[in-house]
Amino acid sequence: MPVSFPPGFLWGTATAAYQIEGAAAEGGRTPSIWDTFSRTPGKVENGDTGDIAVDHFHRRAEDVRLMGDLGVGAYRFSVSWPRVQPTGRGPALQCGLDFYRALVDDLLAHGIRPVLTLYHWDLPQELESAGGWPARETAQRFAEYAGIVADALGDRVELWTTLNEPWCSAFLGYGSGVHAPGRTDPVAALRAAHHLNLGHGLAVQALRSALPARAQISVSLNPSVVRAASDAPGDHDARRRIDALANRIFAGPLLKGAYPQDLIADTASLTDWSFVQGSDPSVIRQRLDWLGLNYYAPAVVSAPDPDRRAGPRRDGHAPSDHSPWPASEQVVFHQPPGERTAMGWSVDPSGLYDLLLHYTREAPGLPLMITENGAAYDDKPAVDGTVHDPDRIRYLHSHLAAVQRAIADGADVRGYFLWSLMDNFEWSYGYGKRFGAVYVDYETQARVPKSSAHWYGRLARTGELPPPVA
Numbered sequence: 235m236p237v238s239f240p241p242g243f244l245w246g247t248a249t250a251a252y253q254i255e256g257a258a259a260e261g262g263r264t265p266s267i268w269d270t271f272s273r274t275p276g277k278v279e280n281g282d283t284g285d286i287a288v289d290h291f292h293r294r295a296e297d298v299r300l301m302g303d304l305g306v307g308a309y310r311f312s313v314s315w316p317r318v319q320p321t322g323r324g325p326a327l328q329c330g331l332d333f334y335r336a337l338v339d340d341l342l343a344h345g346i347r348p349v350l351t352l353y354h355w356d357l358p359q360e361l362e363s364a365g366g367w368p369a370r371e372t373a374q375r376f377a378e379y380a381g382i383v384a385d386a387l388g389d390r391v392e393l394w395t396t397l398n399e400p401w402c403s404a405f406l407g408y409g410s411g412v413h414a415p416g417r418t419d420p421v422a423a424l425r426a427a428h429h430l431n432l433g434h435g436l437a438v439q440a441l442r443s444a445l446p447a448r449a450q451i452s453v454s455l456n457p458s459v460v461r462a463a464s465d466a467p468g469d470h471d472a473r474r475r476i477d478a479l480a481n482r483i484f485a486g487p488l489l490k491g492a493y494p495q496d497l498i499a500d501t502a503s504l505t506d507w508s509f510v511q512g513s514d515p516s517v518i519r520q521r522l523d524w525l526g527l528n529y530y531a532p533a534v535v536s537a538p539d540p541d542r543r544a545g546p547r548r549d550g551h552a553p554s555d556h557s558p559w560p561a562s563e564q565v566v567f568h569q570p571p572g573e574r575t576a577m578g579w580s581v582d583p584s585g586l587y588d589l590l591l592h593y594t595r596e597a598p599g600l601p602l603m604i605t606e607n608g609a610a611y612d613d614k615p616a617v618d619g620t621v622h623d624p625d626r627i628r629y630l631h632s633h634l635a636a637v638q639r640a641i642a643d644g645a646d647v648r649g650y651f652l653w654s655l656m657d658n659f660e661w662s663y664g665y666g667k668r669f670g671a672v673y674v675d676y677e678t679q680a681r682v683p684k685s686s687a688h689w690y691g692r693l694a695r696t697g698e699l700p701p702p703v704a
């Protein structure tokens with residue numbers, strides 16, 4: 235029999251500012267790199283942008299009520315940097331902060347715990363024009379912005395996350411270029427990874443000095459659960475290389491205060507890593523109160539294929555002629571057989587189990603939180619307007635059963651956040667991929683909870699995993 239979830243386990247849903255807010259030019263907000271990128275022809279499917287998104291900026295109260303009705307106990311959202319500090323420098327924009335004050339007040343009034351992410355990929359365009367994450371200065375700017383948000387919301391938000399998925403910011407943003415700002419420069423990607431790490435460390439320092447002692451601070455990583463296609467030594471070495479570039483480049487400095495030696499050796503033909511300055515590793519290694527992990531699907535790799543011309547793509551992300559894997563461009567990625575979601579990502583809950591057990595060993599004593607997990611399917615309303623998504627219920631059930639197994643085997647997991655509360659702008663895929671537990675009709679902006687939303691609400695209210703049927 236699987237164990238129950240621990241008392242106090244947080245059941246939440248997650249979103250991100252650019253994916254839901256819209257109101258892109260309101261209240262003094264200036265463009266972020268995602269505004270620029272999505273307006274560049276050919277970058278986002280169908281030419282979709284986040285200009286309106288799901289209009290959450292204007293429908294905030296309704297969306298919080300919806301969460302209250304479902305019975306979820308926590309909500310992970312992100313603050314839009316260009317909404318609260320338009321140029322990424324200088325004084326805060328109070329009306330931008332007011333939106334988040336009102337959001338947090340609404341959440342608390344419904345008994346929902348706010349979990350605030352400072353950076354979910356929407357760098358102010360002006361900071362990108364000044365060099366973006368490959369420039370060291372951006373880390374400093376990020377810490378200043380963290381302090382601004384902490385001063386404004388520290389009295390009512392206890393759970394804080396610095397960065398969401400820095401791997402995507404660095405390697406999809408500056409390596410393969412399938413995410414904003416769309417640069418394709420492997421050295422810039424490595425520099426960006428370091429400055430994201432440094433920005434995290436500086437931001438934790440800024441948060442600790444501005445927040446009350448009860449505040450809990452974390453970061454959300456999307457570690458790749460990388461598996462070797464076979465026992466051949468070449469496949470194992472490919473696994474090691476991708477593990478270094480996807481995972482240890484963040485976990486190393488964040489948790490141990492050092493970059494892995496094999497990563498530095500693998501990339502030596504590109505850079506001498508002199509952008510890492512004296513005390514950076516100790517700045518990056520800050521005490522965390524918990525670690526956020528986002529999981530969707532594992533990756534399977536085999537030995538480099540020298541004839542490979544186009545770079546391998548990150549499992550499920552749009553193909554690119556440029557690789558997100560500096561100096562490991564020719565590693566071969568395989569699509570494992572079996573069930574897949576609408577993203578083409580394989581359904582494999584054992585990866586989530588492995589991830590939780592891995593970080594239990596890597597970071598003993600550090601509580602874990604699953605800050606994203608979920609699946610896209612081609613949901614369509616029935617004639618009576620209801621939306622049935624049995625595949626999503628099965629996906630969630632199997633992954634939560636894996637979480638239960640991990641807890642039974644010693645993982646200290648404190649919460650789970652379903653990606654996503656509602657359908658939204660799925661980055662380079664635009665509005666074509668639906669991850670929501672709540673269906674959004676993009677013509678009318680009407681919200682319709684899918685059957686998975688009711689199923690998940692039942693779980694959140696009882697703490698018991700319901701059978702995988704609506």
Ligand code: FCB
Pocket residue numbers: 250253398399402456528606653660661669
């Ligand atoms: C993650 C992102 C999130 C969403 C999901 C599907 O990589 O953090 O915004 O796009 O993937």
